[in-house]
Amino acid sequence: xxxxxxxxxxxxxxxxxxxxxxxxxxxxxxxxxxxxxxxxxxxxxxxxxxxxxxxxxxxxxxxxxxxxxxxxxxx
Numbered sequence: 001x002x003x004x005x006x007x008x009x010x011x012x013x014x015x016x017x018x019x020x021x022x023x024x025x026x027x028x029x030x031x032x033x034x035x036x037x038x039x040x041x042x043x044x045x046x047x048x049x050x051x052x053x054x055x056x057x058x059x060x061x062x063x064x065x066x067x068x069x070x071x072x073x074x075x
Contacts (some may be wrong), residue, residue, distance in 0.1 A: 001043060002061040003036050005051075009057035020045035022024055 003023065005016075010032050016024040023038040023046050038046050042061075048057035 001038060001040070001046065003034060003038060003046060004059045004061075005032060005034050006057045006059070008034065009055045011055055015048035015052040015054065016058060020049040024049060056065055 005024075012026065012030040012032065014026050015034075016034070017032070018028050020038075020042060022035070023042050024032060024034045027033045046060060050060045
């Protein structure tokens, strides 16, 4: 999973830091710091945090799912 935050859109509401504190945290009152490659254990929290962002400044690319090989159904 890869996370990108558009820091020019982020207004520091900190919903992400509340919902996924291991991936997002506030530095001071307005500066957001985040982990661009959180581990799979944080997936649900990160997705909830991205959905809760009032300005939709968080983009999540779930690389594993998209790049995983497709298995053919049994015949």
